[in-house]
Amino acid sequence: VRLALDAMGGDHAPDAIVPGAVLFAQQFPAHQVILVGDEARVRPLLGANAGLTNLSVRHASEVVAMDDAASAAIRKKRDSSLRVCFELIRQGEADAMVSAGNSGAVMAGALLVLGRIRGVERPAFAALFPALKGEGRCLLLDAGANVECKPSHLAQFGVIGEAYVRSLLGVARPRVGLLSNGEEDSKGTALTRDALALLRKSDLDFLGYVEGKDIFSGDVEVVVTDGFTGNIVLKALEGSGMAFAGLIRTAVEKAGVSEKLGALLMKPTFAAFKRMVDYAEYGGAPLLGVDGVGIVAHGRSNPKAIKNALKAALHTAEARLTQEIAGSVQRAAAWLPPRGRGAEPEA
Amino acid sequence: VRLALDAMGGDHAPDAIVPGAVLFAQQFPAHQVILVGDEARVRPLLGANAGLTNLSVRHASEVVAMDDAASAAIRKKRDSSLRVCFELIRQGEADAMVSAGNSGAVMAGALLVLGRIRGVERPAFAALFPALKGEGRCLLLDAGANVECKPSHLAQFGVIGEAYVRSLLGVARPRVGLLSNGEEDSKGTALTRDALALLRKSDLDFLGYVEGKDIFSGDVEVVVTDGFTGNIVLKALEGSGMAFAGLIRTAVEKAGVSEKLGALLMKPTFAAFKRMVDYAEYGGAPLLGVDGVGIVAHGRSNPKAIKNALKAALHTAEARLTQEIAGSVQRAAAWLPPRGRGAEPEA
Numbered sequence: 001v002r003l004a005l006d007a008m009g010g011d012h013a014p015d016a017i018v019p020g021a022v023l024f025a026q027q028f029p030a031h032q033v034i035l036v037g038d039e040a041r042v043r044p045l046l047g048a049n050a051g052l053t054n055l056s057v058r059h060a061s062e063v064v065a066m067d068d069a070a071s072a073a074i075r076k077k078r079d080s081s082l083r084v085c086f087e088l089i090r091q092g093e094a095d096a097m098v099s100a101g102n103s104g105a106v107m108a109g110a111l112l113v114l115g116r117i118r119g120v121e122r123p124a125f126a127a128l129f130p131a132l133k134g135e136g137r138c139l140l141l142d143a144g145a146n147v148e149c150k151p152s153h154l155a156q157f158g159v160i161g162e163a164y165v166r167s168l169l170g171v172a173r174p175r176v177g178l179l180s181n182g183e184e185d186s187k188g189t190a191l192t193r194d195a196l197a198l199l200r201k202s203d204l205d206f207l208g209y210v211e212g213k214d215i216f217s218g219d220v221e222v223v224v225t226d227g228f229t230g231n232i233v234l235k236a237l238e239g240s241g242m243a244f245a246g247l248i249r250t251a252v253e254k255a256g257v258s259e260k261l262g263a264l265l266m267k268p269t270f271a272a273f274k275r276m277v278d279y280a281e282y283g284g285a286p287l288l289g290v291d292g293v294g295i296v297a298h299g300r301s302n303p304k305a306i307k308n309a310l311k312a313a314l315h316t317a318e319a320r321l322t323q324e325i326a327g328s329v330q331r332a333a334a335w336l337p338p339r340g341r342g343a344e345p346e347a
Numbered sequence: 348v349r350l351a352l353d354a355m356g357g358d359h360a361p362d363a364i365v366p367g368a369v370l371f372a373q374q375f376p377a378h379q380v381i382l383v384g385d386e387a388r389v390r391p392l393l394g395a396n397a398g399l400t401n402l403s404v405r406h407a408s409e410v411v412a413m414d415d416a417a418s419a420a421i422r423k424k425r426d427s428s429l430r431v432c433f434e435l436i437r438q439g440e441a442d443a444m445v446s447a448g449n450s451g452a453v454m455a456g457a458l459l460v461l462g463r464i465r466g467v468e469r470p471a472f473a474a475l476f477p478a479l480k481g482e483g484r485c486l487l488l489d490a491g492a493n494v495e496c497k498p499s500h501l502a503q504f505g506v507i508g509e510a511y512v513r514s515l516l517g518v519a520r521p522r523v524g525l526l527s528n529g530e531e532d533s534k535g536t537a538l539t540r541d542a543l544a545l546l547r548k549s550d551l552d553f554l555g556y557v558e559g560k561d562i563f564s565g566d567v568e569v570v571v572t573d574g575f576t577g578n579i580v581l582k583a584l585e586g587s588g589m590a591f592a593g594l595i596r597t598a599v600e601k602a603g604v605s606e607k608l609g610a611l612l613m614k615p616t617f618a619a620f621k622r623m624v625d626y627a628e629y630g631g632a633p634l635l636g637v638d639g640v641g642i643v644a645h646g647r648s649n650p651k652a653i654k655n656a657l658k659a660a661l662h663t664a665e666a667r668l669t670q671e672i673a674g675s676v677q678r679a680a681a682w683l684p685p686r687g688r689g690a691e692p693e694a
Contacts, residue, residue, distance in 0.1 A: 067531075132593050144528055147536055181491055181578035184414075189494055189575055212583030216590035228536055229576050231528035233583050236559030240587045243477070243563035244620070251616040262612025265605045269598040273591070 001317050003310055004094035007037030008063040008081040009101020011299045014038070017100065018045035020306020025055040027307070031314055034058050034094060037081040060084040066299065070104030074112055082106065086113035089292045096293035096313040098284065100301040107145050110290040117322060119329040121339050122146050122153045123289030124227065125296065126164060127234045133218035139165050140179075140215060140223045143285055144231035151194035154178065154224050155202065155336050156329065160288045161222035162204055163328040167319045171221055177210030179225035179233075185209070191226065199224075201335040245274065283308030286316055289325065293317045348664050350657055351432040351441035354384030355410040356448020358646045361385070364447065365392035367653020372402040374654070378661055381405050381441060384428040407431040413646065417451030421459055429453065433460035436639045443640035443660040445631065447648040454492050457637040464669060466676040468686050469493045469500045470636030471574065472643065473511060474581045480565035486512050487526075487562060487570045490632055491578035498541035501525065501571050502549065502683050503676065507635045508569035509551055510675040514666045521568035524557030526576065532556070538573065546571075548682040592621065630655035633663055636672060640664045 005021050007014045014037055021033045032054050035042050039059040043050065046057075062080040064073045074083055082101055086109045088094035099106050107123065116123055124142035131138045141161045146153060158176045165174040178196055180188040185196060187209060199206045207220055212233065214220050225233070248270075252263045263270070283305070284297035293316045297309035352368050354361045361384055368380045379401050382389050386406040396402065409427040411420045421430055429448055433456045435441035446453050454470065463470055471489035478485045488508045493500060505523045512521040525543055527535040532543060534556060546553045554567055559580065561567050572580070595617075599610045610617070630652070631644035640663045644656035 069533075130590070130594075132590050132597075147528060147534075179579055181494060181575050186416075187494075211586075212579045212581065213586030213589070215583055216586045225579075228528050229579060232526055232559045232572075232576060233580060234559065236562055236580050237583060237587050239558075239560030239563045240584050241591070242560070244588070244591050247477075247620055248616060251619050252613070255613075255616060258612045259616055262609040263616075265609025266599075266602075266613060267609075269595060269602060269606055269610075272598050273594055 001096065001314050002032040002034060002094045003313050004034045004036055004058075004085040004088045004097040005306070005310065006081045006085050006097065006099035006101055007035045007042045008060070009099040010297065010301050011066070011100075012301070013100065014042050014045060016302050017306055018042055019303035020301070020310070021055060022046070022049045022052065023303055023307040024310040025049075025052045028314065029054055032056070033310065034088065036060050036084050036088070038063070058084065058088070064102055064105045066102050068102060068105060070102060070108040073102075074105050074109045082109050083113065086110060086292070086294075090114060096295070096317040098295045098297060098306070098309045098313050100297035100299055100306065100309070103144065103285075103296045106294060106296050107287060110287050110292065110294050114290050114292040117289055117291050117326045117329065119326070119333065119338055120160070120289040121156055122149070123287055124157050124160065125285045126161060126288050127230070127285050129215050129237065131216055131218040136218065137165075137169055138215050138218075138221055138223060140225065140230055140234065141288060142225065142227035142230050143234045144227045146227040148228075149191065149226040151191060151198055152336060152339065154191070154195035154226065155198040156332070157224045158199055158202065158204055158206070158222060159328050159332045159336070160325050161224065163325045164286065164288055164321060165221045167321055167324040168315060169221070173205050174221035175207055175219070176204045176222040176224065177207045177214060177220040179223050179229065180209040180211065183209050183211060195224070198336060202332065203335065283312035286312065286321075291322060293321065348443065348661050349379040349381065349441045350660050351381045351383055351405075351435045351444040352653070352657065353428045353432050353444065353446035353448055354382045354389050355407070355428040356446040357644065357648050358413070358447075359648070360447065361389050361392060363649050364653055365389055366650035367648070367657070368402060369393070369396045369399065370650055370654040371657040372396075372399045375661065376401055379403070380657065381435065383407050383431050383435070385410070405431065405435070411449055411452045413449050415449060415452060417449060417455040420449075421452050421456040429456050430460065433457060433639070433641075437461060443642070443664040445642045445644060445653070445656045445660050447631075447644035447646055447653065447656070450491065450632075450643045453641060453643050454634060457634050457639065457641050461637050461639040464636055464638050464673045464676065466673070466680065466685055467507070467636040468503055469496070470634055471504050471507065472632045473508060473635050474577070474632050476562050476584065478563055478565040483565065484512075484516055485562050485565075485568055485570060487572065487577055487581065488635060489572065489574035489577050490581045491574045493574040495575075496538065496573040498538060498545055499683060499686065501538070501542035501573065502545040503679070504571045505546055505549065505551055505553065505569060506675050506679045506683070507672050508571065510672045511633065511635055511668060512568045514668055514671040515662060516568070518568055520552050522554050522566070523551045523569040523571065524554045524561060524567040526570050526572035526580075527556035527558065530556050530558060542571070545683060549679065550682065630659035633659065638669060640668065
């Protein structure tokens with residue numbers, strides 16, 4: 001598998017990105033990484049690893065900045081590292097891409113260069129959370145791509161998310177829930193109530209409304225919401241993980257000798273805890289619904305996070321997720337008529 | 348101060364409620380608790396504490412169930428324990444009330460019996476979170492009362508929340524933020540962008556958009572959002588606290604002797620951590636904007652949670668919050684014209 005990596009995207013690019021590519025290339029000698037970016041800045045960072053035969057550099061003269069207007073930047077900066085990653089996929093020179101850059105620009109680039117999978121109304125970002133029991137994972141989507149959604153978009157997120165969890169996490173029949181402010185059908189907004197009615201007609205294992213606490217419960221594998229709510233929830237949970245770790249750290253610092261010894265003895269548990277709440281372990285958010293494999297890594301990604309995002313891209317490409325989603329969306333046309341051709345409740 | 352306590356509201360009512368009232372009455376002999384509910388069920392639970400002079404029982408023959416339709420139940424069940432709590436406030440026999448019952452019914456009861464503070468468009472539920480630094484607390488509102496909001500509602504939540512944090516937490520000039528999916532003004536929905544424009548005209552210390560991670564950062568004391576998003580965030584964070592505690596517990600159970608010893612030595616830290624993430628410590632969500640003091644305790648409240656909710660009601664009544672909010676809303680009329688009389692952007 002050939003992976004295009006945006007060497008210039010992210011808060012610590014290219015310094016944190018290139019070592020991440022090296023880590024991956026060393027661990028997966030059978031797969032290729034193409035570092036896309038300013039050759040004059042990228043090559044020196046390779047150092048002694050310049051000889052890795054599965055690591056190459058593809059020069060790109062421009063950079064999409066974190067604060068660029070997403071759509072305009074991707075249109076104008078035709079030789080930006082981000083856009084070139086997508087062009088490599090389109091030209092058949094890469095099978096997947098990874099960027100830690102401006103997530104809006106990543107989605108804009110995917111839409112402009114790769115386009116949507118046939119039948120997909122709105123591609124979405126997805127975020128994976130740890131769950132206490134059950135399959136141990138929960139996929140939340142949309143995590144930020146579509147701020148304003150229609151009921152049919154939410155219903156389709158359920159279809160797309162189910163395809164991801166089935167093919168990537170190996171869950172035979174993922175349970176799908178619609179995020180709301182209560183479990184009763186009378187709860188929610190006009191948007192969620194119309195989406196609820198649509199999803200009740202689906203052939204998914206649909207649980208109806210679920211609440212924020214269910215994300216970690218292990219009782220549901222796919223949680224559907226609009227990109228505004230999803231992004232807020234994602235960042236609130238990220239913040240809570242950091243806050244809880246910080247609370248424990250501060251408490252230990254202030255504590256006496258015996259507690260400090262206790263903390264030392266508990267190091268393996270804290271390491272496991274940190275792995276579980278650490279975004280770096282999860283390897284970024286997949287773009288779901290675009291016609292190609294793209295992974296958005298966290299802007300603050302360190303080399304390990306980049307390595308894990310490349311691993312996620314590798315597994316996603318190998319799982320043939322794009323074909324899987326295309327099939328699911330086509331089958332869903334039986335209860336979710338394609339836009340413009342069938343009756344849509346939000347008309 | 349005289350506190351009316353809904354003895355019949357909550358998942359474990361009246362069994363968990365009455366002991367909570369006893370705990371409070373013992374700790375605060377200068378204040379009165381009126382247990383409102385089915386006398387035949389409440390009195391036996393008092394046992395040896397029936398002699399407490401600051402604890403009385405007021406019989407109410409009906410109960411609002413957790414799954415009752417909120418508004419209808421409060422209208423029809425005129426002798427329900429919940430409604431009687433509000434009637435006691437209205438008749439001047441109580442200064443504040445606490446219920447662990449159906450939160451929708453609590454709000455409906457407050458609106459029907461007490462009404463809104465003059466000038467308040469929509470009362471809200473508020474939720475308090477721990478923050479790592481700064482003032483150590485962050486108030487999120489609306490946490491679930493108003494699923495569909497207008498820009499002026501969100502702007503007024505900022506005013507009401509600021510008054511709460513100023514008078515209850517003693518923060519001289521609370522910072523107010525509007526919850527969104529990114530910090531740039533271009534982010535958010537049509538609703539949040541209009542609310543952003545309104546709040547920029549305010550005399551509050553308004554930071555603009557804040558993100559989910561900022562709730563715990565200590566960089567903002569009041570976070571404003573609609574009741575749909577707020578309720579989802581509240582429950583997601585509650586779920587994450589339980590999940591993190593569960594992860595550590597499971598890891599320790601599976602670990603070797605030295606780690607188990609470490610966990611034992613760290614007991615004080617874990618206790619502090621648990622206090623910080625435990626809703627029971629916070630004493631419930633205040634109703635803000637209704638003409639009286641009401642506290643909604645968690646449905647799963649244990650006696651300690653009820654005691655803390657009574658403490659919160661006591662402090663709120665003593666802080667004269669209702670008058671404080673009335674003054675703030677009146678002053679805000681300079682930039683937030685009262686509904687129906689001034690130009691409203693959402694017209």
